[in-house]
Amino acid sequence: MQIPSSSLDPLASGATTATTLSPVLAQDTTGPAAAPAEQQRPAAGPPPLQGIPGQSLPEADLEAVALIYDYPQAANPVRPGLTEPLPLQRWDAASHGTGPTAIHPLDLASALRCEGPLTSPALAAHILRIQAGDALELPAVASSSLLVVLRGRGALQRPAGMGSESLAIAWGPGDVVVLPAGPTPRLQAGEESSLFWVHDGPLLHYLGVTPTAPRFRPALYRAERLEAELARLEADHSSSRANRLSLLLGHVDLPASRTVSHTLWAMLGLVPPGAVQPPHRHQSVAIDLILDCDPGCYTLVGTELDPQGQIRNPQRIDWEPGGVFLTPPGLWHAHVNTSGRTARLMPIQDAGLHTYLRSLDIRFAGGGLGA
C-alpha cells in the first residue's frame, strides 16, 4: 500500500514554474500543459546516435543532443512528473509471507518511473519464499547483496569466480549473510523458508556498469552472535539506551565507513516497550524490515520538527511482523512502542554509499545519538 505522501513532499506544492524560453533554451515539459510523462522519456535509455562506421560522429549530432536550461527549470528536478520523489511506502506481510517458491520484489519502478524492479533508486529489496527441498538462484548484477533469514533452514552455495573463493554456508533463522559481486548464489531450503534480500543492482544499472571485482569479502553474522550482543546491550541499563538498543553491522574490510558493505548499511534494533524515540533523519533511504512486534508499534514520519523537537503533522506507519516500509531520504522519523513487549527491526539503507560521498547528513532532534 502506498501511504498518501502529498503532505510529506515539500516539493509537491513547490514545483518550479516554467518560464518563457529563448530559442536556444530547452523546453520545460514538466509544466501544466506538458505531455504525459510517459511520452517524455523513453523507458530504456537514449536513442543511438547515427554515426557512419569508421568516421567520427558529425558535429551536428553532438550539438543536437546538447541542451541548455534556464536555471529554475533544472535546479531541482526532484518533483512529480520529472524525477519522481520517493513515496512513503509499506508492504504488508500478507502479500509475501506465504506461498510457493518465488522471488517477490518490493517494486516501486512504476512510481519512480525507472526500470525495475527496484525499491529505491539504489536498492532492490525482495522477499524470498522457498519451499522445503526447493532451490532458488539469486541473479543480480550488484556490488553488494545482503540476506536476512526470517525463518527456515538451508544452504547457500556460490561457485568461485571474480576473484572470490567458492562459498557453502548453512543458514538458519536470524542469520545474516553479506556477499560482494561475484557468481550467482543458489539457496537450497531444507525446510520451508523465508528470507529478505537486498542488493544494490539498481545503482549499478543506473550507472551503466557491471562489477569487475569484489570490494569486500563475504561475511556471515550468525544469529547466536547477534543475540549475544543484543543481550549485552539489554544488560546495560544506562539512560542513553532507554529508547534504543541497536547493533550496527560492520565489516573488517570497511573500517572507515563502519558499514556492512561499501554501499549497504544494516542495523539490528530493539525498541523496548514504552519507548518513544526522539526523531532523526538522514539522506540515505531506509528499507525497514520488521522482525517482531505486537500491535501498538509504529513509526512517525514527517518533513519538519515543531519547537519541542517533535515531528509536526506526522504520518503513522503501523508495524507488523514481516512487514516492510520505505522511509524516503531527508524525512524526520521516530519509532514508538506502546505495546507491552520489545519489538525488533532491521533497517537496511544505502548509507554505505552516502558515507563515502559524505552526503549522509544524519541529524538527531535535540542532538546526540539517542535515535
Ligand SMILES: [Fe+2]
Ligand atoms: Fe533512520
